[in-house]
Amino acid sequence: MIIGVPKEIKNNEFRVGLTPDSVKVLVSHGQILKVEAGAGMGIGVSDKEYLEAGAEVISEVGEIFRDSELIIKVKEPQPEECKLLRKEQILFTYLHLAADRRQTELLLESGAIAIGYETVKKGGDLPLLAPMSEIAGKLSVQAGARFLEKSFGGTGILLGGAAGVLPARVLVIGGGIVGQNAAQVALGMGAEVSILDTSAGKVRSLNDKYRGSIKCSLSGTDSIKRHSQASDLIIGAVLSPGAGAPKVVTRETLRIMRPGTVIVDVAIDQGGCFETSRPTTHEDPVFVVEGVLHYCVANIPGAVPKTSTFALNKVTLPYIIKLATRGPDAAFTEIPGFSDGLNICKGKLTNKAVADHLELPHVDWVSAIGEG
Ligand SMILES: NC(=O)c1ccc[n+]([C@@H]2O[C@H](COP(=O)([O-])OP(=O)(O)OC[C@H]3O[C@@H](n4cnc5c(N)ncnc54)[C@H](O)[C@@H]3O)[C@@H](O)[C@H]2O)c1
Structure with a gap:
């Protein structure tokens, strides 16, 4: 899979979706990594370190969104990022949709598969939150x-x-x-x-x-x-x-x-x-x-982007490896609680709590993901 890591653009957000060590692991699993130039700058990680880990460093964010099948971020996509998302592209990041009707609408319009770190479950816990x-x-x-x-x-x-x-x-x-x-x-x-x-x-x-x-x-x-x-x-x-x-x-x-x-x-x-x-x-x-x-x-x-990036990557990496190597359908089936992270899928809301809060209809993830 081609995996894209854009530089975060939210106000004062310096974290990054993948560290060079995580890039190395994903490359060893046969994945192609495209990291935006300067993405790691806020945590003191240079483009050279991403290159050495096996990623391509891309200066145009548009190219990352255009070419990648899976986008890894930290914060919710800003409106300009939502507009770059395309149908069936997978986005894995924090979303917090209940607090953000506008983002929900833009993600629904995009047709993308949006998985929120904050709603992935493991037993009764929220391991990625x-x-x-x-x-x-x-x-x-x-x-x-x-x-x-x-x-x-x-x-x-x-x-x-x-x-x-x-x-x-x-x-x-x-x-x-x-x-x-x-x-x-x-x-x-x-x-x-x-x-x-x-x-x-x-x-x-x-x-x-x-x-x-x-x-x-x-x-x-x-x-x-x-x-x-x-x-x-x-x-x-x-x-x-x-x-x-x-x-x-x-x-x-x-x-x-x-x-x-x-x-x-x-x-x-x-x-x-x-x-x-x-x-x-x-x-x-x-x-x-x-x-x-x-x-x-x-x-x-x-x-504290440095501490936060490393702490976040440690827990997200196994899910990212599964998504990239098996695709979302198999990944959701093989990791219990992962499908709870799916919030929006190909134009449909799949998280009941979010849908109830925003008074919007929702469907179950199996039927949403099965739609072409
Ligand atoms: N602002 C940020 O940067 C940031 C970062 C991380 C987490 N958060 C947020 O912090 C919040 C807490 O996260 P968490 O991981 O500790 O959740 P958690 O599930 O571990 O704990 C939430 C606790 O709130 C209790 N609770 C629920 N309703 C309550 C009520 N009406 N009155 C009193 N207690 C109530 C629950 O019983 C539970 O013990 C979440 O909204 C999370 O998204 C924000």
Whole structure:
């Protein structure tokens, strides 16, 4: 198969879909690799390294989209990239369609086969979302701590406090991968940390794990209001796979929060879990609503592209090898949970959660992929 790796063009996105090591592995499986010139620049990888790994380095992105049967990216295709996609071409990348009707429409129009990293399943887990969730969770507290500093617009509170001065209170809503990584970093920085989650089983297992060092309890309207009022930093880390994020913190709750509270809405890539959130970028990451500082960067791991690229590639490579060597139909059959990643196939929506959220019809992947 011809596999294309374009340079990411989203604001401040420096990650790349394949590292030279992954290219080498794919070449050893008989694949032809076309990498856009400068694609690895943001992580300190030169075109020469891709050439040495066996790829062709292409200066025209149009040529990559024209010639490749499989396109490997990191972030969702931007409108100009969607227009380059063609019928039955396979796109494997993060999509987050529930938060993006325009992208959904453009991908449907393209006729391409769009597989989203974030909805591929393995047992009950999301193996291709997990590494980025781990990184985003850790970074969310780093970002939150920075924006609590006075010169960044915060109230001037240090997460860990000082001798004789109480630490800051950090609330994490959603105790999954993002939430636990955020909570552990906040705890490590000396903050007083609580986690709220709607799953009783999750709360029970978190309480067993943290044994009181992090207080974990059931999430609900009252508990969210009570904790929000008392917190200095709130991390939004909820997920309902594929669907839009539930709005767990309303504008009304913001009004009872202390002015200068910082919220980091990590779930913004799924539409955000604060009613007042809207996506921001690393270039212009924050805005203020009702006196509360909102940090809503949709590609948080993009801040550490080197770590993120290697972590992502490690988990995506086995799926890419299977796709390239066996084709999508066989790959979906042979790897359990891979077909859950298929969001759009030849003009049809195949992910039920996305379709329900956008109020669009959907079909099952077997019938969609079988269509010529
Ligand atoms: N902005 C970014 O750069 C970035 C990067 C990675 C992940 N994310 C996003 O972060 C979010 C969390 O990802 P994850 O991997 O931790 O998911 P996860 O599935 O591991 O955890 C989600 C948790 O949220 C809980 N939950 C669901 N609804 C809830 C509600 N109403 N109230 C409280 N808890 C609720 C679930 O029980 C689960 O424990 C996702 O939206 C993901 O797309 C964003």
